[in-house]
Amino acid sequence: MRLNGKPLVSIVSAGMSKFGKHDGLLAREIFSIAASEAFSRCPKLNPKSDIKALFIGQMGEAYEHQGHMGAVSADWAGLVGVPATRTESACASSGAALRAGIYAVMSGLADVVMVGGAEKMTHRTTSEVTEYLAMASDYPFEQFHGITFPGLFAMMATAHMHAYGTTEKQITMAAVKNHFHGSLNPKAHIQKEITLENAMASRYVAWPLKLYDCSLITDGASCLILTRPELASKYTDTPVQIVGSGQASDSIGLYERKSLTSLQSTKTAAKMAYDMAEVKPSDMNMAEVHDCFTFAELMAYEDLGFCKEGESGKLIESGETRLGGCIPVNTSGGLKAKGHPVGATGTAQAYEIYLQLTDQAGKRQVKDANIGLTHNVGGSGATAAVHIYRRDK
Amino acid sequence: MSTQEPFTIEQFYKFMTQKKLMAGRCLKCGKIHLPPRLLCDNCYGQQFEWMQISGKGKLVTYTVIHVAPQQFQALTPYAVGIVQLENGLRIPGMIPGLTQEQLKIGLELTLDFGTCSTSQTWPQWQRYCFEP
Numbered sequence: 001m002r003l004n005g006k007p008l009v010s011i012v013s014a015g016m017s018k019f020g021k022h023d024g025l026l027a028r029e030i031f032s033i034a035a036s037e038a039f040s041r042c043p044k045l046n047p048k049s050d051i052k053a054l055f056i057g058q059m060g061e062a063y064e065h066q067g068h069m070g071a072v073s074a075d076w077a078g079l080v081g082v083p084a085t086r087t088e089s090a091c092a093s094s095g096a097a098l099r100a101g102i103y104a105v106m107s108g109l110a111d112v113v114m115v116g117g118a119e120k121m122t123h124r125t126t127s128e129v130t131e132y133l134a135m136a137s138d139y140p141f142e143q144f145h146g147i148t149f150p151g152l153f154a155m156m157a158t159a160h161m162h163a164y165g166t167t168e169k170q171i172t173m174a175a176v177k178n179h180f181h182g183s184l185n186p187k188a189h190i191q192k193e194i195t196l197e198n199a200m201a202s203r204y205v206a207w208p209l210k211l212y213d214c215s216l217i218t219d220g221a222s223c224l225i226l227t228r229p230e231l232a233s234k235y236t237d238t239p240v241q242i243v244g245s246g247q248a249s250d251s252i253g254l255y256e257r258k259s260l261t262s263l264q265s266t267k268t269a270a271k272m273a274y275d276m277a278e279v280k281p282s283d284m285n286m287a288e289v290h291d292c293f294t295f296a297e298l299m300a301y302e303d304l305g306f307c308k309e310g311e312s313g314k315l316i317e318s319g320e321t322r323l324g325g326c327i328p329v330n331t332s333g334g335l336k337a338k339g340h341p342v343g344a345t346g347t348a349q350a351y352e353i354y355l356q357l358t359d360q361a362g363k364r365q366v367k368d369a370n371i372g373l374t375h376n377v378g379g380s381g382a383t384a385a386v387h388i389y390r391r392d393k
Numbered sequence: 394m395s396t397q398e399p400f401t402i403e404q405f406y407k408f409m410t411q412k413k414l415m416a417g418r419c420l421k422c423g424k425i426h427l428p429p430r431l432l433c434d435n436c437y438g439q440q441f442e443w444m445q446i447s448g449k450g451k452l453v454t455y456t457v458i459h460v461a462p463q464q465f466q467a468l469t470p471y472a473v474g475i476v477q478l479e480n481g482l483r484i485p486g487m488i489p490g491l492t493q494e495q496l497k498i499g500l501e502l503t504l505d506f507g508t509c510s511t512s513q514t515w516p517q518w519q520r521y522c523f524e525p
Contacts, residue, residue: 127460127461127463128462128463130460130461131462131463131464134462140402140406140428140518142485144516144520145485145486145487145520145522146461146462146464146468146471146487147458147485148460148462150458150460151456151458151473155454155456155474158454158455158498159454159498204457204459204470206456206457206460207459207493208456253485254475255475255483255485256483260453260475
């Protein structure tokens with residue numbers, strides 16, 4: 001589908017809880033915090049009568065022994081009665097919720113839709129979280145053989161280092177950059193800068209990835225309110241337009257994929273989104289990419305077309321993906337510093353772009369930001385969702 | 394070769410107890426499936442035959458796991474990798490006994506059929522591994 005840059009849907013509001021450790025709060029309660037922000041940002045919206053569908057991304061029932069999060073989230077957001085569905089695509093669960101919301105609005109079945117995500121993780125041990133996250137990878141040939149989630153991205157990093165000479169230091173530089181950005185985001189889980197020396201000295205989780213190469217175990221929730229572009233002015237003077245949407249799947253097992261150094265799902269979803277919006281990678285003013293591990297951010301640079309295959313190490317070294325560079329990446333702090341409450345991540349990326357394109361990003365505001373991209377990956381890359389956003393003209 | 398057994402992952406692991414590495418070959422398009430499938434993802438064929446394949450191959454990538462789920466924690470640090478077999482198909486698995494320094498891409502490895510782990514109710518599959 002080509003839209004000549006015409007918007008698919010408009011974002012008229014957005015909300016996000018603080019990301020971090022929310023002791024004593026359940027995922028549904030954290031989601032109600034995000035919903036409350038979205039509602040109060042948009043006083044012209046009457047949630048009970050206007051919102052016609054809710055799609056919520058949540059990765060795992062195991063964290064809270066709670067499934068059926070669609071209905072639970074609708075209830076705690078004051079939307080009982082609204083058709084509410086959970087979308088599960090591992091770490092891309094709310095990227096998929098956003099895509100589902102676009103389907104709903106563009107089909108004409110729902111004029112106003114809420115999409116979001118929530119996950120509560122910090123009450124579990126690292127070993128438990130490692131086990132639950134691994135459920136998003138292949139069971140019979142990966143999990144069964146002790147291959148963890150960091151392990152899968154580590155194997156991609158090993159192959160990339162071998163093929164292109166990418167170094168551990170280049171990989172870990174993404175952590176230093178994202179912690180710098182996180183230090184400017186009052187909603188980030190960790191708001192402290194780190195040094196490359198400390199990060200390089202951290203212990204290995206799955207060689208060559210170290211503790212500081214891994215995203216955080218975080219509690220959080222996020223949401224967006226979408227509507228048809230022609231209805232946006234009814235709700236806000238400052239809508240953000242979604243002009244491209246792509247989603248793709250790939251073989252669940254890393255061993256079954258053609259490439260070990262790139263994600264075909266990302267490439268396919270990005271091409272869909274770029275073509276739909278009639279833009280190219282160099283048109284992007286900023287991007288929120290899926291840095292579940294630092295190496296995943298480098299791979300995203302290549303798969304999204306910000307640099308050539310094999311040159312992501314040089315791109316991170318150049319500083320161009322840092323705030324002030326030509327393509328700032330993960331100004332929110334990314335999954336690395338803002339945190340990665342898995343189900344909430346996709347729409348939290350969109351929340352950051354929403355803030356940037358409405359000049360509300362504070363100390364980390366990208367100057368003259370007009371167009372941005374989000375990239376949300378599920379599992380080790382069996383799902384990817386890419387969306388492109390434009391400031392309303 | 395018998396064609397009685399279903400072309401399932403369960404059956405793939407049952408063959409491990411007979412010290413056989415078996416793949417399913419689609420009778421319609423010839424695609425070899427490791428693990429076997431009931432529906433060919435290439436041509437949608439549903440007729441297959443078993444073929445025994447060599448467990449020899451080369452390491453195409455690897456990592457050493459230091460943080461593992463509870464079940465594997467006692468084994469840490471342990472190496473895992475993806476091995477490209479002689480027929481070009483790839484399969485992942487553990488590489489016990491090799492240290493970080495001994496691992497390198499291109500290393501020649503052979504599948505060891507392992508022993509069945511009965512520590513859990515499901516699945517009771519025999520966990521193969523790779524050795525130099």
